[in-house]
Amino acid sequence: MRVGLTGGIASGKSTVSKLLAECGAVIVDSDKIAREVVEPGTPGLAAVVEEFGPSVLTESGELDRAKVGEIVFADEGARERLNAIVHPLVGARSAELEEAARTAGRLVVNDIPLLVEVDYAPFFDEVIVVDVPVETQIERAVARGMAEADVRARISAQASREDRLAAATYVIDNTGSLEDLEKRVREIYDSLAGTRS
Numbered sequence: 001m002r003v004g005l006t007g008g009i010a011s012g013k014s015t016v017s018k019l020l021a022e023c024g025a026v027i028v029d030s031d032k033i034a035r036e037v038v039e040p041g042t043p044g045l046a047a048v049v050e051e052f053g054p055s056v057l058t059e060s061g062e063l064d065r066a067k068v069g070e071i072v073f074a075d076e077g078a079r080e081r082l083n084a085i086v087h088p089l090v091g092a093r094s095a096e097l098e099e100a101a102r103t104a105g106r107l108v109v110n111d112i113p114l115l116v117e118v119d120y121a122p123f124f125d126e127v128i129v130v131d132v133p134v135e136t137q138i139e140r141a142v143a144r145g146m147a148e149a150d151v152r153a154r155i156s157a158q159a160s161r162e163d164r165l166a167a168a169t170y171v172i173d174n175t176g177s178l179e180d181l182e183k184r185v186r187e188i189y190d191s192l193a194g195t196r197s
């Protein structure tokens with residue numbers, strides 16, 4: 001059984017992942033892998049530099065994430081070109097990690113912020129969507145230090161709340177307290193771990 005977890009920016013995916021891990025699941029984190037595949041010395045970073053030029057590197061030769069973010073969240077074409085480089089690399093690495101965890105007999109949950117955007121829902125038996133209104137996403141992202149305009153640019157680059165909910169087999173309403181969230185996550189873990197095959 002393949003399980004995906006998704007939600008818009010600052011919806012609470014990382015918090016849900018942490019809670020699922022505490023229950024016993026193995027989390028395959030796409031955001032983290034998306035950073036690893038463009039670390040210095042990787043073919044991923046070389047491909048990004050080839051496409052966007054050496055100005056996307058910091059002085060120490062790392063990907064300048066703030067700079068790339070400025071480019072790709074203001075320009076859909078540029079975002080598609082970046083996605084076309086990074087997403088296949090993320091997919092391949094995720095599959096390796098998922099296979100290893102599955103062999104160990106654990107429930108594996110793929111945390112994929114862009115699961116709906118990239119049309120991966122058909123590849124999953126279960127899709128958990130963490131759902132909050134856009135205003136809550138903005139409030140929580142701003143509370144964490146992002147500028148409101150940057151949050152809005154990312155939300156505009158993502159699927160609508162409706163499209164995400166349409167792909168869900170489990171919805172986590174994360175407008176309540178963290179205790180509410182914990183209870184709901186436990187419920188979903190028990191349901192998934194019970195039906196795992």
Ligand SMILES: CC(C)(COP(=O)(O)OP(=O)(O)OC[C@H]1O[C@@H](n2cnc3c(N)ncnc32)[C@H](O)[C@@H]1O)[C@@H](O)C(=O)NCCC(=O)NCCS
Pocket residue numbers: 008009010030031034064065066068069072079082083086087090112113114154157158
């Ligand atoms: C553009 C980049 C360099 C900006 O880096 P930065 O450190 O500022 O953001 P970070 O990677 O932590 O992403 C934060 C959030 O932004 C959103 N986001 C990231 N990339 C994208 C994208 N291509 N389209 C829409 N939303 C995105 C997601 O909600 C993500 O959780 C980086 O996000 C990136 O390399 N994106 C392309 C790869 C990708 O799609 N990653 C997301 C999951 S695989």
Ligand SMILES: Nc1ncnc2c1ncn2[C@@H]1O[C@H](COP(=O)(O)OP(=O)(O)OP(=O)(O)O)[C@@H](O)[C@H]1O
Pocket residue numbers: 007008009010011012013014015016031113140141144174175176177178181
């Ligand atoms: N139920 C809740 N009540 C209050 N704050 C919450 C709740 N759930 C999550 N948060 C807070 O909201 C912020 C965003 O949560 P989290 O980092 O889990 O989201 P995310 O979807 O992983 O974000 P990103 O897309 O940026 O990776 C965090 O500061 C988190 O502590």
